[in-house]
Amino acid sequence: MAEHDCISEGKIAKAERRCIVGYRPKGGDRSTPQVNIAGKWLAEAGFAVGTGVSLKVLDGCLVLIPDSREETRLRREQAQLEQQKREMEQTRQQALALLAKVSG
Structure with missing residues (x-):
């Protein structure tokens, strides 16, 4: 802090x-x-x-x-990064499911 x-x-x-x-x-x-x-x-x-x-x-x-302003900025940036991580994991899961469907 x-x-x-x-x-x-x-x-x-x-x-x-x-x-x-x-x-x-x-x-x-x-x-x-x-x-x-x-x-x-x-x-x-x-x-x-x-x-x-x-x-x-x-x-x-x-x-x-x-x-502080810096803490607010960093917390906002952290939340954005966590959201991007969730979206990437969701896309990864969808790609794996599609691969399993195509190769199965």
Whole structure:
């Protein structure tokens, strides 16, 4: 993961916020904790819609780290390469099936 300096580009309206740990209402299992955070302040803090986020779990603390531009580019490139690999494997399987049909 790339280095982050954890400094937002502008001043965030309110640097500390509170929320309550709830449960997953549609998950069926009420013992599964869930934390929801939302608000325009997320974008101010560097978490625009579509931003990849890494989550670090420390003792009694969760740290959210937005992906850098380079990480976003690399993750997108990795996804494209994985898709190409799947397509090539599918084409390979089709070619093998066709060869078996022709030679059989």
